[in-house]
Amino acid sequence: MSFDDWLLVLHVLAAFAFVAGMVVFWMLIYAVRRTDTPEGTIRMEPIVKVGSAATGIGAGGTIIFGIWLAFSVGNYDIWDPWIIAALILWAATGAVGGRTSKEYLAGMTKAKELEHAGQAGPNAELLALNRTQSGLVLHTIGSVLLLLILIDMIWKPGA
Amino acid sequence: MSTLLAVSRPTEWNFPLFVHVLGAMILVGGLLAGASSIAFARGDTRFLRLGYWTLLFVALPGYIVMRIGAEWLYMKEGWDDLPDSAVPVWLDIGYIVADAGALLTLIALIVGGIGVRRLRDGKGEGLIKAAMVIALLVLAAALVAVWAMSGKPD
Numbered sequence: 001m002s003f004d005d006w007l008l009v010l011h012v013l014a015a016f017a018f019v020a021g022m023v024v025f026w027m028l029i030y031a032v033r034r035t036d037t038p039e040g041t042i043r044m045e046p047i048v049k050v051g052s053a054a055t056g057i058g059a060g061g062t063i064i065f066g067i068w069l070a071f072s073v074g075n076y077d078i079w080d081p082w083i084i085a086a087l088i089l090w091a092a093t094g095a096v097g098g099r100t101s102k103e104y105l106a107g108m109t110k111a112k113e114l115e116h117a118g119q120a121g122p123n124a125e126l127l128a129l130n131r132t133q134s135g136l137v138l139h140t141i142g143s144v145l146l147l148l149i150l151i152d153m154i155w156k157p158g159a
Numbered sequence: 160m161s162t163l164l165a166v167s168r169p170t171e172w173n174f175p176l177f178v179h180v181l182g183a184m185i186l187v188g189g190l191l192a193g194a195s196s197i198a199f200a201r202g203d204t205r206f207l208r209l210g211y212w213t214l215l216f217v218a219l220p221g222y223i224v225m226r227i228g229a230e231w232l233y234m235k236e237g238w239d240d241l242p243d244s245a246v247p248v249w250l251d252i253g254y255i256v257a258d259a260g261a262l263l264t265l266i267a268l269i270v271g272g273i274g275v276r277r278l279r280d281g282k283g284e285g286l287i288k289a290a291m292v293i294a295l296l297v298l299a300a301a302l303v304a305v306w307a308m309s310g311k312p313d
Contacts, residue, residue, distance in 0.1 A: 009310040012308075150177065
């Protein structure tokens with residue numbers, strides 16, 4: 001295997017980590033929508049960390065190894081339309097992901113406040129935060145953007 | 160070089176490849192999500208169940224989509240017209256992982272399913288944890304397959 005092949009392997013593995021992280025967050029979104037207790041919400045934190053690690057490694061790895069590949073492989077150029085499209089989509093996915101994270105962290109923060117205040121029972125405000133509609137919409141947009149990146153990577157329009 | 164192959168890939172291979180990769184990504188995501196939920200359940204039946212249902216309703220459909228894409232691509236690329244000796248190592252690795260992964264995923268789902276049923280009687284956590292270990296094995300093997308499929312070692 002050549003150096004470029006290894007770069008491609010790392011790029012693809014990062015892409016898998018990115019999508020896997022998004023799937024972890026889909027599972028958490030499903031679970032948190034039915035959670036109205038501080039304990040139930042806080043219990044999700046370690047799984048949130050798994051999802052964050054996967055998306056972090058995925059986002060970082062795809063961009064680093066992707067740009068490296070664009071410069072390293074003779075057939076590609078960084079200004080190729082499909083690579084520019086991928087960069088724009090990647091940046092948009094990151095921005096949307098950041099906003100999604102903020103939406104869902106509000107529920108986690110509230111759960112911790114309630115726990116510190118000694119309120120362990122079901123809480124309507126916590127449930128409302130956990131059922132954030134904008135969070136759901138943002139995660140859907142993020143997932144669609146990721147799907148578009150995959151389509152762009154496979155069809156390579158303009159290559 | 161695989162990267163050069165990717166550049167010169169016929170366009171009619173793109174859709175089967177998309178199906179194959181998307182399915183594989185969903186499979187990997189489902190395995191990671193399901194295993195994480197079980198690993199961090201700490202005895203909470205809600206998370207044990209969530210992990211199991213994620214394996215069943217995310218990882219398994221992902222596997223099926225991945226396999227459909229794989230077979231479609233295998234035929235499109237004309238590998239079925241060649242003798243077995245001409246099939247490259249990376250493709251063999253992919254098939255070994257896919258076949259073994261299918262068997263292991265099925266075992267994990269059966270073992271985990273029994274565990275989920277037993278949760279009603281306050282038992283079954285051990286079986287669901289066993290399903291998680293198998294899922295993690297399949298996840299590790301899937302990553303090896305990703306290496307083989309994308310790097311295409313000789």
